[in-house]
Amino acid sequence: MKFIAYGGAGEVGRSAFLLSEKRKSILLDCGIKLGEKVEYPLFPEGFEKTVRDVAISHAHLDHSGHLGSLIAKGARPTIYGIKATKDLTGVLLADYQRIGKNIDFSDRDVSEVIRRFHSYEFREGFRAGGYNARLYNAGHILGSAMVHLEGEKKVLYSGDISARGTRMLDGCEKGLRADALILEGTYGSEELPGTRESVNRLISEIKETIKEGGHVIIPSFAVGRGQEILLLLESYMKSGALPEVKIYMDGMIKKAMKIYRQNVVYAKDEVQKRILLSADDPFASKHFFVPRRRDRKDVLKEPCIIVSTSGMLSGGPVLTYLKELAWNPKNKLIFVGYQAEGTRGRKILDGAKTIEIDDEEVELRLKIAELRISGHAGKSELIQFAQGIKGLKKVILVHGDEESLEEMGEHLAHKYEVVIPKALEEVRI
Numbered sequence: 001m002k003f004i005a006y007g008g009a010g011e012v013g014r015s016a017f018l019l020s021e022k023r024k025s026i027l028l029d030c031g032i033k034l035g036e037k038v039e040y041p042l043f044p045e046g047f048e049k050t051v052r053d054v055a056i057s058h059a060h061l062d063h064s065g066h067l068g069s070l071i072a073k074g075a076r077p078t079i080y081g082i083k084a085t086k087d088l089t090g091v092l093l094a095d096y097q098r099i100g101k102n103i104d105f106s107d108r109d110v111s112e113v114i115r116r117f118h119s120y121e122f123r124e125g126f127r128a129g130g131y132n133a134r135l136y137n138a139g140h141i142l143g144s145a146m147v148h149l150e151g152e153k154k155v156l157y158s159g160d161i162s163a164r165g166t167r168m169l170d171g172c173e174k175g176l177r178a179d180a181l182i183l184e185g186t187y188g189s190e191e192l193p194g195t196r197e198s199v200n201r202l203i204s205e206i207k208e209t210i211k212e213g214g215h216v217i218i219p220s221f222a223v224g225r226g227q228e229i230l231l232l233l234e235s236y237m238k239s240g241a242l243p244e245v246k247i248y249m250d251g252m253i254k255k256a257m258k259i260y261r262q263n264v265v266y267a268k269d270e271v272q273k274r275i276l277l278s279a280d281d282p283f284a285s286k287h288f289f290v291p292r293r294r295d296r297k298d299v300l301k302e303p304c305i306i307v308s309t310s311g312m313l314s315g316g317p318v319l320t321y322l323k324e325l326a327w328n329p330k331n332k333l334i335f336v337g338y339q340a341e342g343t344r345g346r347k348i349l350d351g352a353k354t355i356e357i358d359d360e361e362v363e364l365r366l367k368i369a370e371l372r373i374s375g376h377a378g379k380s381e382l383i384q385f386a387q388g389i390k391g392l393k394k395v396i397l398v399h400g401d402e403e404s405l406e407e408m409g410e411h412l413a414h415k416y417e418v419v420i421p422k423a424l425e426e427v428r429i
Contacts, residue, residue: 001152001429003182003396007031007041009423010402012186012340013062016041017398019129019429021151026053026129027077028147028157028182032065034314035342038100041066042423048073053129056081056117057159058144059088059223061096067113068093068105076116080128082135083119084143084263088223090114091259095222095252099315122173139163139172140375141224142259142266146172153179153429156389160184160399162374163381164195167231168260170268172377177390180429185382185400186338188408192378198371203236205334205369210243210303214330214366219318219345221311222252224375225337227260229307232373234285246289248299250317251309254290257283296320311337313344313355323357331366336373383411392416396427 001021007014013033019026033039048070054077056064067089070077081089093110097103120126122137122145135145139162147157156178165171209216220226230249236242249257261283264272275281291299296317299306309316325331339345344355349370354361377385386395394417397405402420409418421427 003427024130029063030066031062048075051075055147064089068109071109072105079117082143086117087259136173155180157182163377180394182396185405186376188404209332212330216305218307222309226253246304248306335370
């Protein structure tokens, strides 16, 4: 059995891993890397046409964003994942196709991706690429899955995992059995703060800004963090811990909220019961609003909270709000998620005093805050997850910068054979 990383090796983004043996072969994820320029998997020429089977761990574009291009270049694969992943992937790919630059696939290709998507439930057995396969809850976003494959060896691909439960999701499943683990290491060198600590700080930062008469801008991924943040804000406002102001949701977050509601069966029991056994639907809160004007002037009239895409300020309506509100020190920009190198978000956190929006230099006079409400596992949680895998002999570390992967690898190497692959390097399992 062999493993090749066409992306996601020593980097966060463009995850695309080929697992193969004899007549078996499957591509694990097929993503892109968003930044100042979009980067794609390093597939050899003509490779796309040979792809027959793809398992998608979850809908985020760094794991699914190259599927449209795969179809456009002649691939006709069977695609496997959880139903919520199918629905969310369709929305995110369609949006990326519509607003992205230098896109090489069409809306028809997006439709073909969805047509070729075969949905399975967690723990349901099926055949994929010649392997016996199962999907297990990864706890990262709705429908996110770890992929378990059994051929010559048993291999578990983590995708992105969160060991902690959230308001929306249970944490990832633990104690599975595998000979080899392909493990993400986004925060492999960092301990993430406790959820309560991060949430308390978020509420404090918002209250301070609203009291001063300012606007709060929270850039967020459309899928995952957006829903968690909205439900968190709704809960605190309902309890009186936050002053009652309008919470505007903008960008793809609006569509993603509908899909979350339609796929609530994948949320934790408490959320399902709240919807099914009472009229208290957190997805339809009286505190949630959407802009009525294209120029967003209605949102700018009074102090409010704005949760909008994109999470790294690489595009989306959040740039309109930032352009309009950046001049006022009463306003505040709060980052709650990962900011990749080369993105506007990373530049601001690194101290930039101006950023370019629509070919215009915008001076940043508003306050900046950063906190972590992450859908990933931290260093200790990743190590504990690996140590809980029964029969584990080999760990392949991916989806993290080299420093993170090396630090995590040092801890795991005391007990397992650890490989940190280079792009296109063949690793034997």
